[in-house]
Amino acid sequence: MQSIDRKLLRDLITLRGQVIAIVLIVACGIASMVTMTSTYQSLQLSQTQYYSQYRFTDVFVQLKRAPEGVMAQIREIPGVGQGRSRVVETVTLDVPGLDDPATGRLVSIPEQPRAILNDIALQSGRYIQPDRLDEVIASPAFVAANQLALGDTISAVINGRWQELRIVGTALSPEYLYEISGTELLPDNQRFGVFWMGRQALATAFDLDGAFNDVVLTLTPGANEQAVIFRLDQILERYGGLGAYGRDNQVSHRFLEDDLDGLQVMAVILPVIFLGIAAFLLNMVLARLVSTQRDQIAVLKAFGYSNLEVGLHFLKLVLVVVALGAILGIGLGRWLGENFTHFYVQYYQFPSVQYRAGARVIVGAVGVSAIAALIGAFHAVQGVVSLPPAEAMRPEPPASFKPTIVERMGLQRWLSPAGRIILRNLERRPLQALMAMVGISMAVAILVVGGYFSDAIDQIMAIQFQTVQREDITLTFTQPLSGQVRHDLAQLSGVLRVEPFRSVPVRFRYGHRTRLGSITGLSAPSTLRQLIDQDMQAVPIPDDGIVLTTKLAELLHLKIGDPLTVEVLEGARPTRQVPVAGLVDELVGLATYMHVDALNALMQEDTSYSGAYLLVDQQQITALYSQLKQTPSVASVAQRETAIHQFNETIGATSGAMNAVLMLFATIISAGVIYNAARIALSERCRELATLRIIGFTQREIAFILLGEQGALILAAVPVGWLLGYGLAWVLNQSPAVDSEMVRLPFVIHPASYLFALLVTALAAAGSGLLIGHQLRRLDLIAVLKTRE
Amino acid sequence: MSLSPTATAAPAIFHGHQIVKTYQMGEVAVHALRQVDIDLYEGEFVVLLGPSGSGKSTLLNILGGLDVPTSGDVYFRQQNLSQGGDRLLTRFRRESIGFIFQFYNLIPSLTARENVALVTDIAPHPMRPEEALALVGLSDRLDHFPSQLSGGQQQRVAIARAIAKRPEVLFCDEPTGALDYSTGKLVLEVLARVNQELGTTVVIITHNAGIGAMGDRVITMRDGQIHTIERNQRRASPDELEW
Known part of the structure; x- marks a missing residue:
């Protein structure tokens, strides 16, 4: 070891307290960068692999019913790669050991296993057998949450009749990476599960023989998604199409993308803070070191060490700090990253996730830290380099002091000498x-x-x-029911208050902007579901016009009073202009509301309801649940x-x-x-x-x-x-x-x-x-x- | 000790011509050197005398390549140092010059041996650090840190450090200034021996006129100018000096 490096080592030991402090901060910077970036990359890589291996589609659409022949027309749309028609239904489930009714999504699969779009990755058990109409493959999270085993059966209300479904396997699908039914924020694996069932069995049960009610499509490279969606909606218009959408609006994909975006933001903000502070501290410590070592620097120069060599000597100190910080930070970052990745995997179900902190992530993190540290050191080291040797030999001139502002303002008599x-x-x-x-x-x-x-x-x-x-329970019905339902529900055990609502799938259009969504028609006075204004205060539902969530108004560039075009996607599918009557500042989702009477008028229908909010007596809830499970017209129960x-x-x-x-x-x-x-x-x-x-x-x-x-x-x-x-x-x-x-x-x-x-x-x-x-x-x-x- | 027989016959290794150095101190211009002409010869032992502020340290800094003149020329052999720039001055200091300072300026975090090695690491034809320390009589203090050495010992480490690269010229700025009488003599003896045995040109700056007797020439400075140059007929040995 060269003598000058020995000096470096001893300087480091003398400064150990400060060096440790900076090393820790550099380590935090590197760790936060490695954690966020590696988690991001691991998830993104897993997502990409999963999507491509199981052929995750680009366009999705639900509809009422179309004959299989329509698929040929769909496949001919320019830009469509492959297409698959399916039968997809949401049903109420009776799960052994669970008091309240659960919701199941039944998705059709071919009777024989073959490569399909939005394929399933079998996790345990086996594929369904063609001749067994009751066999299903369930999502593993649902099976685990309800402590079910392969071979167990659950009951489902299929087309108004209870039917037993036998779980023969578990599987995952890229379509349900985030397994929610559509509106909630977090998966509730006990009360919602996806089930894959033979196409023929499912079609028969729902009177969809030779027909379908769901289409998924891939696009050819370079295809125009909007054009495909437009054409698809045209074709499916007469078959009760609910509006096609791309991956951006596919719930599971959307959630993951939002989380990935968040990781990217944090991968920048945290390291910037830490490395900025580390750079500043290095500057402070080095500047001090340089000023205490003025004479040593002068001697080195007097004996012929070049500016470069002396400058490098001090830079090496910085590099040692970065190196130590890197060792610590990479270790910590990998550990945190692995935990973070596993943390996400609790919510997002991948068939396999490989945590990866690639060389590029690590080199990048260390490189950025080194650059930040060197920038911090630059000024101090520049001072060393520019110090002429003869100048350095003289002691540093005494610091010049001036009376402070406080003193110039004549306030010194309130200050002790120490304070001064x-x-x-x-x-x-x-x-x-x-x-x-x-x-x-x-x-x-x-x-x-x-x-x-x-x-x-x-x-x-x-x-x-x-x-x-404010409701205890939200019910949805399998199809709209007449005003009588309010009275019927009130008769059930423990029901204290019933506020039925109508929910209608629509496409909003304003100018060139469109958006799929649904309008909830609330009965007035609506006490169980309140609209809130900017100050988070409840406001009544207006008799006419539509009330939008502020975020939706923002997306459509709408303001109060603007005429919003509403294309209803069910029933007679009327298209109407409705004035925006107000905005609500809900924090979750993109809900829109109307008075239920106004909505029914828009639909040109008599009073009908598609669901109800209930206030119930908690004492009698078990009885209520079992009654609800026996009511075929109830599609789902949410608490x-x-x-x-x-x-x-x-x-x-x-x-x-x-x-x-x-x-x-x-x-x-x-x-x-x-x-x-x-x-x-x-x-x-x-x-x-x-x-x-x-x-x-x-x-x-x-x-x-x-x-x-x-x-x-x-x-x-x-x-x-x-x-x-x-x-x-x-x-x-x-x-x-x-x-x-x-x-x-x-x-x-x-x-x-x-x-x-x-x-x-x-x-x-x-x-x-x-x-x-x-x-x-x-x-x-x-x-x-x-x-x- | 006798007069160096080659002192006058030797060629000049330093030639200073009309050296001017002006500092700006706040609003006052300080004329540290006013048109100084000076020659130094190979192998000679020069004592530069003068009171504080006479410009002797400034002159030494300029000759040693630590500083550059405001105007005028300094030649080391055929090389014009005042035109050379930092790169040339660094190489010049690295290869040809040894410095000894009043306050030793050892690196406190390095041992005696390591302080010397600091120089031998980068010099082209150095002696071994142990050899240099033996020359100044410190073979038994190789692994001591500066804080474990007396002032005289520290100054001898500094001398070892300066001579270890086998410099052509040794510049010593008040080498005995911080030392007591007998330790100071010891250090001067080492310097005389280096001059004699290695043939190194030695320039000592001091305001102690007593030291003048041990030099081949005594140059006295006053107000930034050379006042007198005296040639000693006989160089006194350090133990004969009195102050």
Whole structure:
């Protein structure tokens, strides 16, 4: 080893406390980048492989009924690659061991296994046998959640009759990567499952012999999706087509894409924060090192070390920090990434997920960190290089001090001498003080952002499940029923209130923009499903006109009063213009509402309902469930309580884990910044502090001078951090990851979140203060005074 | 010790012509060197005397390639140092010059041997660090850190570090300034021996007139100019010096 490298090693050992702090921050930066990027890439790779291996389609459409012959017409549409017609039905299930009715989606498959579009990946058991009409293949999550086994049977209401289905295998499909029935946010594997059943058996059961009610298509490369969808809708118009859509609006795909978008955003934001702070700390530490080693640098130059060699010497220190940070960060990032990936796999069902942190991810993360660190070091090292050797030999000129602003304002009599020292020191190095402040602010900001996430989720819970959804149970019917149903439902056990509704599938059109959706016609007064305004207050449903979710209005570029064209996709399929009567700020989904009478009038139908909201007596709920299971006209039963439970369990656990990680990160940052700033102040001023001790200042008093400076920085930094966190949360709030069609996080940060950020920062500061205090007590007075500055 | 027989016959290795150095200190221009002409010869032992602020350190810095003149020329052999730029000056210092400072300027985190190795690592034809330390009588202190050495020992490590590259010229800025009387003499003895045994040209800066007796020539500076140049008929040995 060269002597100059030996010097580097010893310098590193001397600076170990500060080096460790920076290494940890670099490690966090690299770890966050590796975690997010590798999770993103692992999921995306798994998605791509899954989609291509099981032929996930590009276009989807549901319809009422079309004869098989229509498929030939569909396949001829320019741009269509392959097409498959299917029978898909949603049914009520009676699952052994589950009180409440569950919902099943029955999807047809060929009687003999062969490669098909949206194919299934058999996970256990076997394929159905052609002659066994009751055999189904179920989704493994449903089987596991209900503790079923292969060979078990469940009952389903098929075309108004109870029928036994025997589970002979389990399988996954790219179409149900995220297994939800369509409207909810989170999978409830106990109450919703997908079942694959022989085409013939399913068609017979639903009177669809020689016909189909669902089509999936692939497109040829370069095909125009919109053109295909337009033509497909034209063909299926007369067969009750519900409007075709592309992958973008396929629920499962959409959810995964939104999560992948979120990962990409975080893969940029977190590393930027950490590496920015690491760069700043390296700059601070190196600048100090250079100024304490002025004479050493001069000697090296006097003996013929070139500027390049001396500059490289200091850069090596940076590279050692990055290397150590990389070792730690890559390890931590891979571990976190693997856990994150598995965490996503709980929600997204892949046949196999290989966690991969490829060389490119790692090289990229380390490269970006090295660049950030070198940028941070650049200024300090440039100082070394430009220091002329003769100049370096002279001691550094004493720092020049001026009376501070406070003193110039004549306020000094309120300041103790120690207070004045603190103030002057801060004012002498405004840039350094500012940067330290920015660092601490970042830590505070990270915590505020963490608080924003959990506050926003709490807010969604409160609004969605207390203000908007107030029913206990939502029923949907297999087909619209007459006004009599209100009376019939009221007769069931434990039903306290019935508010029937009508839901109609439609295509919205405004200008050149179109959108598939449905209109919910609410009966007035609607107490179980409330509309909310911008201030989250309940507003009544208007007698005429349509009320849109603000997000949908945004997507269609609509405002109140605009005429919205509504193309109804069932019944007589009328097309009407309806004025936009109001906007609601619901946080979940893209619902639209009308008065049920207005909707029925639009449909040119008598009063009819497609579902009902119920308020029930919890004591009698079991009896009610068994009655509902026996009612063939009920297609599905959804409970608010289950949704709340589901939400709390999964989202609560997620945000808890995320907050723990953010808290760890923020603690490392604030402790790292504060410790480094105090340590550098100690090294710069140990002579001064020792002098003060010699003339009679107590240990406590000099600690006050040193730590008071850091305290002042923290005091100034915390409100800035709050603001920064507020801003960062606002920026995140605008990103598509949290402002999606599925769910929109409201922008809300509770005071407790700000307080929590303050508390964590204060604790981190106290920890660093203790360490520095320990070093202050060991200050050797005589030795400090003897050494030449 | 006797007069170096080749001192006057030797060719000049340094030739300074009309060297001017002006510093700007705030709003005041400081004229550190005013048109200095100087020649140094191979193998000679020169003592540069003068009070503080007389410009002797500035002159040494410029001759040693640590600084460049505001105007004028400095030739080392045929090479014009004042025109060369940083790359040339670095190579010049690396290959030809050894420095010894008043405060030793050892790297505190390196041992005696490693401090010397710092120079031998990059010099073209160095001696071994152990050899250089033996020359200054520190063979038994090889692995001591500067903080474990006395002032005299530290200065001798600095000398070992300076001579280990076998420089043609050794520049010493107040080498005894921080040392007591007897330790100072010890250090001067080492410098005299290096001059004698290795034939290295030695230039010592000091404001201690007593040291002048050990040089071939004594150059006195005052107000940024050369005031007198005296040639000693006989070089005194360091133990004869009194101050």
